[in-house]
Amino acid sequence: MISLTLDGRAIQVQPGTNVLQAALSNGIHIPHLCHHPDLRPSGGCRLCMVEIGGRPNPAAACGLLAEEGMAVTTQSERLTEMRREIIDLFVSDHPLRCVTCDKNGVCALQRYAYDYGISETSFDFELSRTLYQDDNPMFVRDHQYCILCGRCTRVCDEIVGANAIEISGRGFVSHVATPFDWAMSDSTCVFCGNCVQVCPVAALMPRGRIGMGREWELEHVRTICGYCGVGCGIDYAAKDGKILYAQGFPEAVVNGEFLCVKGRFGWDFVGNPERLTRPLVRRDLAHRLGLIDDPFSLPEESVFTSRIGVENFVPVDWETAVDIVAGQLLGTVEAHGPDAVAGLTSARCTNEDNYLFQKLMRVGIGTNNIDHCARL
């Protein structure tokens, strides 16, 4: 372990820890915009500058490895003045339209502008980027808010590996771009939206969230993504019972903050009126089992080519439904033997579910006719 002091407080960290991580994990907040715990340090925002005892110039804490005996000052008059100046420079190229901004309340730049008392820039305001790109159904790129922290490009490179975006151009007028500024869909983007996740400002926003409410009006529900067996933690932000966006959260054990396209953007089925919410039994079977009085017969065409509307089904409770399925299975096994039954399970089930299902087939029913959709 390495011992150092932060603002006079003695702390110990693992070798290889940078000073910013050391401070954050010990409850000392050093302002930062480009740093993200899962990405390699960039050092572009220059907000995490700290002073080190014995060195004339401040250094960025995110790129500074903790050393034995290092004495770090994270707050001082000089640093405050410097951070104020840097935030001042940021907001000279970032519209402070916080009242109507969807990021209001969770914007990192807004947070530091508040902390350091910067309500407007003292420089001439000049917007370097005005591009507004809504070329895909998932998210919107509003470049006027971009602060070029590079988190999006790094997550795309380091975590996702898609490398769909990189900073293009040079200096003041550089911007985050797909190759040749093609539409997102023509790039190598996989629409995982992890760039949206890590964007500290309103430059990358989920489309469905825009104009739908202030952040503090939203209800957050954490759950496990139902799309596959990985079991990613997912956080749905909803207003009035309607989901506005999905995001990852750092505490999620399996996936951290990162999600795939399905988890992040594929949730609109939740509110679909055609979604099945209760077990249904077809009317002919329900009549045979004595659940309804009226007889019913299937249309002439095959069930595979003809649509059987919801009106041809009877809602039942789960116990009844399970009883029916079990009875039918047992009847088939008794009449035709266990190999007359086959089981096909789904990649959307968890590993545990799939394990139990093959147990049911092999031990309960007594057949090896078991397969899985992901093998197809």
Add this chain to the structure above:
Amino acid sequence: MSTVIRIGTSTCGQAAGAESVVSAVNAYVDRRQVPVTVQRTGCLGACHNEPLVEVTDNDVAVLYGPVSPERVSLVLDRHFGGGGGRWVDPSWILSRRPDHDDFPFLARQTKVTTRLCGVIDPMSLDDYLANGGYMALRDALRMPPEKVIAAVKDSRLRGRGGAGFSTGTKWEITRRQPASPKFLICNADEGDPGAFMNRTMIEGDPHRVLEGMLIAAWAIGASKGYLYVRAEYPLAVKALRNAIRQAAEYGVTGKNILGSGLDFEFVIKEGAGAFVCGEETALMHSIEGQRGTPSMRPPYPSVAGLWGYPTNINNVESFASIPSILLHGPAWFAALGTEQSGGTKAFALTGAVRASGLVEVPLGTPLRTLVEEIGGGCKSDRPVKAVQLGGPSGGCVPAELLDTRIDYEDLRRTGAIMGSGGMVVVDDTTCMVDFARYFLTFTQDESCGKCVPCRVGTRKMLGILTKICHGQGTHQDLERLTRLCETVRTGSLCGLGTTAPNPVLTTMRYFEREYVAHVDAGLCPAGICSMRPGTSTRAA
């Protein structure tokens, strides 16, 4: 010995029309059937007199310039007769002695790294060999690498890219790294406006750079060397390609060089025109195929450079100094310079001076010697006002400090830096606010945009300077500018940003009255600034 006619055909010579001079000389030789050898050489440094033609005979060596194609027969008739006594302007004759010590521009110089520039044919390996080429490599390969490093340390050679870190120490650190392979990079991404030291050295004597790198490779244990050259230097790239091919044929690259066990190969990487790629971490990203932006140090390249492997980066001039150190000994090299820095430094002397070009002087030489004796003062006959050193990263030294010695520490005390060798002289018709504004235009344009102080800060600095040049500046602006300079200087990620305020800080320090005149009286004392908004910043 037959007569040799040498014509400087470096980029500077070609820009002055050297190719047509070569044709005219060849035509003359064909017509007159005179027994001469016509040789194309690099640049002798006297760029202000290009195209240069030197005629050497058994006991005669006359250097002419500028020689236009029309002057060729006039000049050559002097040597081969038949001119009918036509008059040759005496000012065309620059020197009559082989060592040129009758030519003030060259007489005050001490040429080490540029010794053969303009003397040998850069495309000829034999020319280099005949002048002691690759003898230093031969000697180095017979020494243990540690002794080579010790020699470089003893020579007190410091990084000629401008930062001035001890070259020997850098080699030692790289050698000590356990990781393998190790890489070598020669930084020839010379980008300062008005600087052409690297270009002249490579175009004039490419093998010297290769030899320096090979010695470094032996000392460090490197197996591959990248030459990062600006794509805007096509002649330099051509000379290097030719030299690398010749070196391979000669057996000084490849496997088991001269039986030493050293394996080494050269790779040329052409830069794509970004100034920031001269910064070592950005340069390495560029070689790796990444976007050319700097990253934070440490780790330094010596520890984790190209693809994470130990990488030693030196400037062209540092490498070009190495063969002489090995041949003449570290003590000789150290004795050329000052207590802290050995050897010589090349400068691209430009601007208002009478004689511009590439000059090489021992470290410790006063700036005045360069400006007044070598450069011949201002061609306008007006007083020198200041000298800008180190291009947009450097600062200006005012005329009253011209006795400052050329030395890393002495120059830093003035607020300027040694830099890579750009030296722009201005006379008293220059507005120093406008001058600073010019350099900020450059840095602002060349900022990569990665860090905020540089990306936005230099933009705002330029904005304030433009305002002042438009006669709209206030004292508040001056105060704002000073504070902003401090933020950009201490807050930026790489050297481009941290040094960008230097031209402003030094002009404010030495020429504060000019800033105040712009702001208070709405006057540009030099009469350069338009002092009107909405116009060009320059007065018509």
